Each structure stands twice: as C-alpha cells, then as structure tokens.
Amino acid sequence: MATTDRFGSQKVRRLSSLDADRADLYGGPNVVIPPKYLMASTRDRDLNPDIEMDKNHSDEEAISSEEESSSVTTPLTIPPMTVSDDFALAFDIDGVLIRGGQAIPEAIEAMKYINGENPYGVKVPYIFLTNGGGKTEKERCQDLSRQLDYEVCPGQFICGHTPMREMAERYDTVLVVGGEGEKCRIVAEEYGFRNVITPGDIIKTRHDTTPFRKLTDEEYKNSRVLDLDSVQIEAIFVFADSRDWAGDQQIILDCLMSVNGKLGTRSETFDEGPPIYFSHNDVVWSTSHEHSRIGMGALRASLEALYKAVTGKELKTVAFGKPQMGTFQFATRLLSKWRRDSHGIGHAPSTVYFVGDTPESDIRGTNEFNEISENEWYSVLVKTGVWQEGTIPRYPPKKIVNNIYDAVKFAVEREQQKIYSNRGHVRDGLQDSLTENSLKN
Structure with missing residues (x-):
C-alpha cells in the first residue's frame, strides 16, 4: 500500500511478522483534514466505478457545498496503511457473506475491517472461493461488488467451474448442463470450448427426447438445431x-449410455459413453x-442411482470445487498471482485463513489441503450458513465463530499476537546473549 511522507515521496509499507512492531502499527504523521472526513469510510474511495455512478447527484452537490463552507480543521494521527505480506484470507460466499441474494449484515463491516479499517491499520489480501x-x-x-459495496475483481474470484477452463484444450464438443438460459453456454465458450451443446439444443432438434418438458419461447429462440448424425459429445459438464x-x-x-457420445445410439456394455x-x-x-x-x-447422487438402476453398473463421475484438492491448488495459484x-x-503467505459455512x-477441504500444503491453511467455521449450532461438525474446524466479522477479526488479531510474540522472543534472545557475554567478561 502506498503512503506519502512529509516530503511528498511515495513509499510502500507492508506488515511482516518478522519486522513490524507497535510503532509500525500506530506511528504516523500528523495530518489536518476537514471534520466531515473523520467519519468517512475509506471504502468510498475503493468502490467500483459502476457503483459510484449510481450515487444520487444531489448528494454530490451537498458534499461539494459542505466542502466549500467548511473551514474548521482538526489534527488527527492516522497510522500508515500497511498491507500484510505474511497472511491472507479466503472466503466462501453463500452462508458466509451472502444469504438469499443479500449481504449478511456483518459482511459489510468485515470488508471494511480487512481493507484497513481496524485498530492496526492493516489491509489483508483476500480471494473468494465458492462452489457456486x-x-x-x-x-x-x-x-x-454491489452486494458488499466493495469492488471485487475476477482476479480474486473462483467459481466452482473456474478450474474447468483448463480442460478446454482437451475436449472439442461438450454438453453443458445447468444454470439460467444461455449463461452456462456463454461461460463455456469464454473458457475456450469450441462446440458447446445444451439440453435445449437437443430438445429443439428432437422434441420427444423429454416427453414432459417443452421449451419456452425464449429457450426455443436461443437453442440451436443440431445435425444429430454428426454430433459426437466428448464430455459432459454440469x-x-x-x-x-x-x-x-x-x-x-x-x-452416458451411448456409443462414444453419438446421440441416438446405445452401447451394449454401457462403458463407451463420455466422461461427466x-x-x-x-x-x-x-x-x-x-x-x-x-x-x-x-x-x-440421483444420477448415479439412476444409472445403476438402468444399467446395473456404477457410474464414475468427477467433481471439482471444494473439498477437492485440485480446487485448493488452483486457489493457491490464484492467490499468489493476486498478491x-x-x-x-x-x-x-505463512498462513491462509479459509472461512466457510x-x-x-x-x-x-481446508483441513486436508493443510496436510499437504507448504504453508498453513487455517479453517474457520461460521454459524450463519449450512452448519447449525448444537450439532457436531463432521469435519471439525480449527475455530468456530458467530459470523464473518468475528472470523476476520480473529484472524487479524491472531497474526498480531504472532508479531508481538516474535518480538518478545527476539528481545529475550538478545537479553540472554547480553547476560552471557557479561558473565564471560
């Protein structure tokens, strides 16, 4: 994070558990600012431009008028903003930050806290890792960004299907299932899949494929007619x-029951279909x-049961997302690039705190990845989502907290304790060395 000294020069300060002390956290220049800014949130300067454009013009005029009329200044000591280089945060979304399309109340305050509005003046790098x-x-x-009132960039965001982009070079023609309208087709095409087929395409081409489902006018318009004799589906992606x-x-x-993905065919062995x-x-x-x-x-689970009921065989499926180790490895690469x-x-970072529900x-996933990762992955469970208080978690976290605000506050304070502890060890070691030298002399 860039700060400016009294000579106008910019410098970057980062917080490290090895070299930060209390003076680093609370020291800083005296500055004089208008009183109205004393209560202003620093996040107002970090908003997505699209969000800022939505502000009412009358509010802007009122602010401008207030600036012109304000002549009172108040001295304030502000600790220089620091960016932690020794730990980071990773968040699930649904049940942690968002519920039912709305931000969980504590999420807004949590975003302020990790963006520097905390007693230590620490800004913590973070990413989002959702199965959605x-x-x-x-x-x-x-x-x-709209829900949290903070700008979120694609460079710090992983969806459940994000790692699938790495498979675009392996498969040409794929069946993509799920989502609203054509959105998943658009995602797959942006990933680089060259020939993306949807269930709507198949139903439009042969409407008796699904006797009880009829396409809406919008679905029919967007779906594509296929040449079923030439289509060969190489993989299925949900x-x-x-x-x-x-x-x-x-x-x-x-x-799945076709011969090499050729629609309309039936395998005699039920082991010739595409992977899913x-x-x-x-x-x-x-x-x-x-x-x-x-x-x-x-x-x-339903599809696997149906497949066995129809074919008598077990269906082999592959899942991405959490808790798969590949997803956490992908997250590690993304976090490294974002930092x-x-x-x-x-x-x-020495420690990554993952907050989930x-x-x-x-x-x-966090606990298992921690066992193979070179750095520490620390699991934090919140009470605002899937897990219900009063039950024993099937996979115990290292820490249980009420909500996302308590989670980030815990992480930051735990790291501060490390800093002070390391400082204490250094002082103790120095004192022991001085005592030993004194005895020798």
Missing part, C-alpha cells in the same frame, strides 16, 4: 444447478430459507 457458478466470473464479481432435473438427467443418461464432470459436490447449500436446500451434489499483481508481494466441503 452459472455465470461468468466477471458477472459474479459485479453482483458481489456447470451449475439444474433447473429441470428430469429432463437434464434423461439427456445426460442418453449420452460436476463443478462441485455440495449436497446442500444455504439460501434465504430457514433450512438448507439441496444442490448439485444431490443431482450427482503479486495487486500488492507487489512475491512470496507465499459447510463442514463437508469448506472445512474438510
């Missing part, structure tokens, strides 16, 4: 939650409803 999807990362970031379980499962089963990938495996997830709702993991590009930090995915 169905939209481009850019669109999801725009939604989250990008987001299905909006029509019966129809989508029928089409998926047709592909799910963007995550959450059986339940947190919404505005008082009880958790079933999700993609439930669809996966380097946005904050100029070239080394890995689902023991079976968030906590399990």
